[in-house]
Amino acid sequence: MANMTDVAKLANVSTATVSRVIQNPEAVKEKTRIKVLQAIEELNYQPNILARYFRRTETKTILVVVPSIVNNVFPQMIAGIDLVAGQHGYKVLLGNTYQDPEKAYSYIEELKQKQVDGMILLTTRLDKDVITDIAERYPVVLTSDFIEGLNVPTVAIDNISSAREAVEHLLQLGHSRIGMITGPLNSLLCRDRLKGYRQALLANEVAIEGVLIQEGDHTYESGYNQMNKFLALEETPTAIFAANDSMAMGAIKAVKDQNMKVPEDVAVVGFDNIQFSKIFEPALTTIAQPLLGMGKRSMELLLKQIKGEPLTKKQLVLDTKLIIRDSCGYNKQV
Amino acid sequence: MANMTDVAKLANVSTATVSRVIQNPEAVKEKTRIKVLQAIEELNYQPNILARYFRRTETKTILVVVPSIVNNVFPQMIAGIDLVAGQHGYKVLLGNTYQDPEKAYSYIEELKQKQVDGMILLTTRLDKDVITDIAERYPVVLTSDFIEGLNVPTVAIDNISSAREAVEHLLQLGHSRIGMITGPLNSLLCRDRLKGYRQALLANEVAIEGVLIQEGDHTYESGYNQMNKFLALEETPTAIFAANDSMAMGAIKAVKDQNMKVPEDVAVVGFDNIQFSKIFEPALTTIAQPLLGMGKRSMELLLKQIKGEPLTKKQLVLDTKLIIRDSCGYNKQV
DNA sequence: CAACAAAATGTAATCCATTACATTTTAGCT
DNA sequence: AGCTAAAATGTAATGGATTACATTTTGTTG
Numbered sequence: 112m113a114n115m116t117d118v119a120k121l122a123n124v125s126t127a128t129v130s131r132v133i134q135n136p137e138a139v140k141e142k143t144r145i146k147v148l149q150a151i152e153e154l155n156y157q158p159n160i161l162a163r164y165f166r167r168t169e170t171k172t173i174l175v176v177v178p179s180i181v182n183n184v185f186p187q188m189i190a191g192i193d194l195v196a197g198q199h200g201y202k203v204l205l206g207n208t209y210q211d212p213e214k215a216y217s218y219i220e221e222l223k224q225k226q227v228d229g230m231i232l233l234t235t236r237l238d239k240d241v242i243t244d245i246a247e248r249y250p251v252v253l254t255s256d257f258i259e260g261l262n263v264p265t266v267a268i269d270n271i272s273s274a275r276e277a278v279e280h281l282l283q284l285g286h287s288r289i290g291m292i293t294g295p296l297n298s299l300l301c302r303d304r305l306k307g308y309r310q311a312l313l314a315n316e317v318a319i320e321g322v323l324i325q326e327g328d329h330t331y332e333s334g335y336n337q338m339n340k341f342l343a344l345e346e347t348p349t350a351i352f353a354a355n356d357s358m359a360m361g362a363i364k365a366v367k368d369q370n371m372k373v374p375e376d377v378a379v380v381g382f383d384n385i386q387f388s389k390i391f392e393p394a395l396t397t398i399a400q401p402l403l404g405m406g407k408r409s410m411e412l413l414l415k416q417i418k419g420e421p422l423t424k425k426q427l428v429l430d431t432k433l434i435i436r437d438s439c440g441y442n443k444q445v
Numbered sequence: 446m447a448n449m450t451d452v453a454k455l456a457n458v459s460t461a462t463v464s465r466v467i468q469n470p471e472a473v474k475e476k477t478r479i480k481v482l483q484a485i486e487e488l489n490y491q492p493n494i495l496a497r498y499f500r501r502t503e504t505k506t507i508l509v510v511v512p513s514i515v516n517n518v519f520p521q522m523i524a525g526i527d528l529v530a531g532q533h534g535y536k537v538l539l540g541n542t543y544q545d546p547e548k549a550y551s552y553i554e555e556l557k558q559k560q561v562d563g564m565i566l567l568t569t570r571l572d573k574d575v576i577t578d579i580a581e582r583y584p585v586v587l588t589s590d591f592i593e594g595l596n597v598p599t600v601a602i603d604n605i606s607s608a609r610e611a612v613e614h615l616l617q618l619g620h621s622r623i624g625m626i627t628g629p630l631n632s633l634l635c636r637d638r639l640k641g642y643r644q645a646l647l648a649n650e651v652a653i654e655g656v657l658i659q660e661g662d663h664t665y666e667s668g669y670n671q672m673n674k675f676l677a678l679e680e681t682p683t684a685i686f687a688a689n690d691s692m693a694m695g696a697i698k699a700v701k702d703q704n705m706k707v708p709e710d711v712a713v714v715g716f717d718n719i720q721f722s723k724i725f726e727p728a729l730t731t732i733a734q735p736l737l738g739m740g741k742r743s744m745e746l747l748l749k750q751i752k753g754e755p756l757t758k759k760q761l762v763l764d765t766k767l768i769i770r771d772s773c774g775y776n777k778q779v
Numbered sequence: 780c781a782a783c784a785a786a787a788t789g790t791a792a793t794c795c796a797t798t799a800c801a802t803t804t805t806a807g808c809t
Numbered sequence: 810a811g812c813t814a815a816a817a818t819g820t821a822a823t824g825g826a827t828t829a830c831a832t833t834t835t836g837t838t839g
Contacts, residue, residue: 114824114825114826115825115826115827116825116826124788124789125788125789125790126789126790126825126826126827127788127789127790127791127827127828128787128788128789129826130826130827130828131787131788133826134826134827138786138787138788139787139788140786140787140788140835143787143788157557157558158558158825158826159499159558159559159824159825159826160558160559160560160826161495161498161499161502161504161559161560161824161825161826162499162794162824162825162826162827163825163826163827164495164498164499164826165493165495165496165498165499165794165795165796165824165825165826166793166794166825166826166827166828167794167826167827168495168794170495172538175539179524180514180520180523180524180527181520181521181524182520186514186515186516186520187515189514189539190513190514190515190541193514193539193541197541202538202539202555203538203539203541204506204536204537204538204539205523205527205536205537205538205539207524207527207528207531207537221536223491224491224492224493224494225493225494225495226494226495331724360724364724367726387721387724390665390694390698390721390725391721391724391725392701392726448794448795448796449795449796449797450795450796458818458819459818459819459820460795460796460797460819460820461797461798461818461819461820461821462817462818462819463796464796464797464798465817465818467796468796468797472816472817472818473817473818474805474816474817474818477817477818492795492796493794493795493796494796495794495795495796496794496795496796496797497795497796497797498796499794499795499796499824499825499826500795500796500797500798500823500824501796501797501824502824
């Protein structure tokens with residue numbers, strides 16, 4: 112394989128000129144440029160990218176750390192990231208953590224070792240101090256999952272107000288006994304959705320009952336199980352807010368299995384607007400996150416950091432949207 | 446940042462020895478090794494991975510080329526790839542093509558430029574000759590999508606016999622008027638599934654009618670639309686084989702919208718066993734592909750090539766499994 | 780045409796780990 | 810002790826693009 116020196120010799124110029132033709136063609140006189148280009152053509156020369164990376168200490172690669180790629184929301188965010196990354200000549204390295212913090216830390220090493228130019232965290236089971244430290248020294252963006260009181264560049268939605276909107280929708284439909292199936296409460300994101308639920312009830316002077324709050328783990332099965340707990344209550348809730356769509360579907364399934372109907376007997380609102388939520392029957396009323404957009408914004412924020420541009424806004428909060436379908440009976444009431 | 450020379454000086458050895466301590470510790474006397482390790486510790490030395498990559502012309506990175514990451518099957522395959530890759534110290538670069546062959550070709554460049562050590566293609570809208578050529582010169586694995594008569598390392602399922610099994614299941618349940626909704630027929634994979642459908646009918650002496658074969662595009666909507674065509678026929682089919690689960694769901698929806706029932710009025714079998722196929726109502730009878738396993742095998746096959754080991758088996762065909770659920774009435778008939 | 784600024788090009792150091800080959804040390808044995 | 814083979818370590822070249830700085834060429838203007 113020909114190298115730059117070979118090209119330089121053939122074109123009768125210095126390697127510096129060859130390099131310039133490649134990196135910054137305007138800096139070279141047209142006559143010379145053509146000469147060099149011909150030599151490149153003739154030798155079928157391709158720059159050694161690895162040498163360039165080494166010399167530049169830059170890899171044009173960013174790392175996306177994600178708990179699991181087999182998931183309904185992450186692939187869409189990754190698609191958004193990839194889209195913007197590609198437009199700017201960056202490649203995307205996949206960092207699956209399999210929920211293991213150790214794994215996540217190992218990815219941070221890659222960042223420290225400059226194997227990647229930046230990192231987007233789509234999750235955070237990481238120590239607060241570690242993240243703060245890393246984010247100060249390297250380009251990092253936190254997406255979706257917030258960490259309280261952290262001054263790290265972040266792209267997220269307002270989980271509190273989104274959840275509040277979902278619950279208020281149920282309240283407006285006349286429900287007052289509303290159960291919630293939360294996600295794992297060790298995550299701030301899930302606590303926020305719970306907080307939104309509480310705020311909605313408080314604002315409407317509806318009492319909050321502990322028995323109407325059950326913690327799930329984001330799976331369909333947990334939705335099913337928690338719903339069964341609700342249905343076993345003496346006074347069952349007439350509406351449910353599930354912290355994600357999978358649990359909402361599980362909950363609906365539980366209702367159906369009791370020969371009851373959704374939305375007639377129990378109304379259900381989900382969260383995420385996963386692809387299947389509109390196919391599911393009844394089609395799910397849910398909160399849509401701008402997943403693709405979050406991915407895009409994250410990458411844009413990361414690029415700014417990589418380029419050393421000042422960040423005017425470190426924390427980006429994107430709008431969500433309540434998608435009204437059939438699972439809470441809105442269409443029938445109107 | 447300290448480099449290897451600094452460590453060598455501090456430990457009073459040569460850089461060669463430091464390098465050996467890192468790469469091949471057994472080759473260094475214990476006393477020396479400890480000395481070097483202490484120096485590394487003291488200087489907080491981290492090897493410059495980029496320099497290593499450059500020197501070794503190897504990046505410990507592989508590329509997965511995929512038409513879209515927002516999809517029901519690819520993420521699982523990628524997870525399998527990632528799993529094995531991680532176990533062997535390899536990283537996974539994501540190559541989303543957005544269905545654009547141009548994009549795919551650009552990823553091949555990365556392989557040629559040695560930016561990655563190998564490539565797994567989860568799709569192939571690529572020229573046959575190009576793939577053959579590339580596969581001869583670099584480590585490449587084709588997964589899922591076959592190309593006819595190609596001697597490239599491949600991991601796949603037997604789409605023909607799997608489809609045949611699905612259709613035979615319907616035949617055994619007493620159906621003889623069976624429609625098929627295919628995927629895009631410019632893909633061999635989809636033609637194979639159609640071929641399996643034909644074989645099953647022929648083997649059971651059921652006439653093949655052109656009007657009972659409709660081409661969809663893998664989407665839920667196309668399943669819905671093609672099913673409506675079937676339902677508009679004078680003699681409607683009593684069973685449908687859809688080439689993937691999304692179309693199967695769309696087809697079922699169309700049946701329901703006509704106030705008919707699945708499986709009572711029309712039985713439906715899908716293909717893929719996506720996550721939602723068991724949540725969907727009726728739960729989908731479908732062919733399960735070992736997606737994770739295919740990913741794993743692909744990576745293993747790629748690793749062998751990277752290591753230069755001889756490939757005893759170039760073409761791997763993994764078993765599929767018919768998952769019987771509720772959409773074709775098997776459970777009721779028995 | 781001289782003089783000078785600007786544009787173009789060249790020189791050579793640099794990034795840093797790896798490794799073929801050379802040299803030294805160690806260990807085992809007579 | 811002396812010898813040899815094996816083990817351990819060292820020397821120095823290598824990979825190839827980039828770029829600060831130096832030098833040459835070109836173009837402009839009085």
